[in-house]
Amino acid sequence: MNAAAIIPEWRGSLQPPRWHRLLREAFTDLADLLAYLELEPAQLDLPERPLEFGLRLPRGYAALMRKGDPHDPLLRQVLPSARELQPATGFGPDPVGDLTAAAGPGLLRKYTGRALVVATGACAIHCRYCFRRHYPYGESSASTGQWQSLLETLRSDPTITEVILSGGDPLMLSDARLAGWFRELATIGQLRRLRIHSRLPLVLPERVTPGLVELLAASPLQVLLVLHANHPRELSPAVRGALQPLAGTGITLLNQSVLLQGVNDSPEVLAALSERLFEAGVLPYYLHLLDRVEGAAHFEVEEGPARTIYRELLARLPGYLVPRLVREIPGKASKTPLAP
Ligand SMILES: *Cc1c(COP(=O)(O)O)cnc(C)c1O
Numbered sequence: 001m002n003a004a005a006i007i008p009e010w011r012g013s014l015q016p017p018r019w020h021r022l023l024r025e026a027f028t029d030l031a032d033l034l035a036y037l038e039l040e041p042a043q044l045d046l047p048e049r050p051l052e053f054g055l056r057l058p059r060g061y062a063a064l065m066r067k068g069d070p071h072d073p074l075l076r077q078v079l080p081s082a083r084e085l086q087p088a089t090g091f092g093p094d095p096v097g098d099l100t101a102a103a104g105p106g107l108l109r110k111y112t113g114r115a116l117v118v119a120t121g122a123c124a125i126h127c128r129y130c131f132r133r134h135y136p137y138g139e140s141s142a143s144t145g146q147w148q149s150l151l152e153t154l155r156s157d158p159t160i161t162e163v164i165l166s167g168g169d170p171l172m173l174s175d176a177r178l179a180g181w182f183r184e185l186a187t188i189g190q191l192r193r194l195r196i197h198s199r200l201p202l203v204l205p206e207r208v209t210p211g212l213v214e215l216l217a218a219s220p221l222q223v224l225l226v227l228h229a230n231h232p233r234e235l236s237p238a239v240r241g242a243l244q245p246l247a248g249t250g251i252t253l254l255n256q257s258v259l260l261q262g263v264n265d266s267p268e269v270l271a272a273l274s275e276r277l278f279e280a281g282v283l284p285y286y287l288h289l290l291d292r293v294e295g296a297a298h299f300e301v302e303e304g305p306a307r308t309i310y311r312e313l314l315a316r317l318p319g320y321l322v323p324r325l326v327r328e329i330p331g332k333a334s335k336t337p338l339a340p
């Protein structure tokens with residue numbers, strides 16, 4: 001199983017929220033997407049057969065793409081490519097050692113003080129460079145049946161002071177499920193911080209409902225939301241509108257990006273991204289070198305060129321707008337910074 005399209009089940013008596021409907025209406029058929037973008041298959045380097053990690057993107061995200069442009073940086077992030085099937089040395093199914101870092105079903109421990117919960121395998125969008133595209137979510141996510149034992153693990157380890165909800169995308173869970181997590185986590189005495197890693201506010205801003213904002217604002221823990229924007233055009237007016245109430249609650253808003261060939265591998269684009277993020281109340285946190293996951297080799301920017309881009313970025317921006325350039329090396333005590 002991959003980051004499958006598990007659309008949250010709605011058991012409430014009221015109408016399901018609008019974002020559920022928008023998820024169901026996402027593009028999953030390549031021909032539909034190409035027709036919408038006014039592109040011909042011959043303009044693109046498409047795989048001969050549909051890939052296992054299939055096409056998926058919300059219509060609102062597609063609306064930010066330039067029609068008729070086969071090289072659009074937003075399209076490139078989601079468009080399956082024939083190059084995904086070419087073998088590439090050094091690229092594998094588990095590039096960052098997630099499987100060896102498992103501390104139980106749905107729980108990853110790599111760094112002191114922090115525990116990462118794979119809250120769900122579902123995502124609103126399938127990014128071709130996703131380092132968890134081959135992750136066995138079926139066996140290893142914190143599904144309802146296992147979350148009590150996971151909470152027990154967190155409770156019994158006094159060194160864990162920060163819980164990171166990740167996935168998949170944790171904001172794919174319904175507000176009720178999230179409220180359940182928050183309630184339980186708030187009873188763990190040693191926890192100081194709750195961090196959520198999500199791309200949903202960017203690719204489906206309708207997910208940021210007043211109910212979600214309220215839920216985050218009400219947590220007794222310090223809450224951080226780490227977004228994942230890669231390109232300044234992802235910060236649309238709708239996205240800025242969704243982030244505004246979050247910023248207003250005093251939640252810390254950060255962003256991490258992946259340095260991606262043909263998407264954001266230039267100092268101009270990265271500087272514009274930092275500026276746009278800051279206008280939306282978000283501080284740049286990490287700029288990751290690509291994790292070498294099978295199928296993503298065509299996105300790689302090698303260390304040398306990455307350093308050159310980064311040096312130029314440093315020369316363009318105030319220090320607080322420069323994300324840290326890092327790579328994840330399995331077995332290290334932290335993400336590994338790259339010297340410019
Ligand atoms: C990246 C990561 C973290 C968070 O690292 P920070 O440097 O604190 O952002 C925590 N746990 C796991 C398993 C990770 O991969």
Ligand code: SF4
Pocket residue numbers: 003122123124125126127129130131132133167168169199228
């Ligand atoms: S990069 Fe994030 S949003 Fe994209 S598919 Fe992977 S987990 Fe989902």
